[in-house]
Amino acid sequence: MRDERRVTGKAGSGALWRVPAWLTAVVALLTSLVVTSSPAAAGQPYGPYTCASGYVWREAYAGDQVCVTPAIRTQTATENALGPSRREPNGGPYGPDTCKQGYVWRETRPSDHVCVPPASRDQAYSDNSNAVLRLADPGGTPHGGVTISTSLNQTGGRLYANGSGLTPNGTIWFYAVGIGTTGPYSLGTRTADASGNLPGWQYVADVWCRSYQTGPATIVVLDVKAGLVTTAGTTTAFLHCG
Known part of the structure; x- marks a missing residue:
């Protein structure tokens, strides 16, 4: 069984080197273009927390x-x-x-x-x-304090999470969105500690591959006591069939 751990989240710092001024300008321009053309900002009339019809x-x-x-x-x-x-x-x-x-x-x-x-x-x-369940696009919400990682295997993979900035002792729900044509798919819950953290890499759920899946799924996090919805990264486990 192959085990490929892939962590999604903010990249760590690398070796120090001098960045040419022209490259800095190009990076800044590209970053601006990415931010202003994000699907959440462009596709929803009231931003990433636009409600579904009726809400x-x-x-x-x-x-x-x-x-x-x-x-x-x-x-x-x-x-x-x-x-x-x-x-x-x-x-x-x-x-x-x-x-x-x-x-x-x-x-x-x-x-x-x-x-x-x-x-x-x-x-x-x-x-x-x-x-x-009441958001027009829960996968378009901003990245929050939780990050997920995926351990792939022959039938899909296993999801883990860690993070901070959550409600102390609060229930944290995990969902997958972008799985075929289905709505948010419940993966399970974890409980934040007294400091509002999910310490270490905590097991979230086993994920089974879906032959019809055409792209990575986005993992969405709900801090129930705060009612706050954020994203935690993406996983390719639903694509990994063998």
Whole structure:
């Protein structure tokens, strides 16, 4: 069985050498062209977090681009407006953000302490969990703090991941996109440690080759507690049939 480990991510630094001024200019020009012509920027009307048809950004806080139904966005705006009136005026065991009886923190992200009914917190978690499935192009999201590597074998390969900048003790979902005509394909989960890291190269999933696959698959990562979707690199394991 052949084992070819290929790591996708940022390249390490090489030997030091003097770069001619003309070469620096050419590299800068090419980099600019690549960035401005990226599929995510050119193909989606609202950038890499453009929602699929029927969904809109939740906007629970500035920069919240988790895709939800229009009704949930309206509900979220109402909750933001009512939030201060649902706090204990004199604080409590959780400080000034302590909610009145019958309310809990919404937690669309760990720092979201808007006080809402328990059903709204459950809704926020559900919407975060489905964030990948509601994007127009999850494979066009930017590279985040997680990187994947592939160990190829005769029937496909095995995926590993490491990374940082995740929600401490949070669940991290992995998906593959660009597999034939199917949508995001769930590969499994890992749990970040107390510092928000996936230390070492942690096993994610075994991947089986698909004879109809014509190109590498993109691995997409979902930090569930934050609702944040990013990419972690590509793998050729789905192409590797023997």
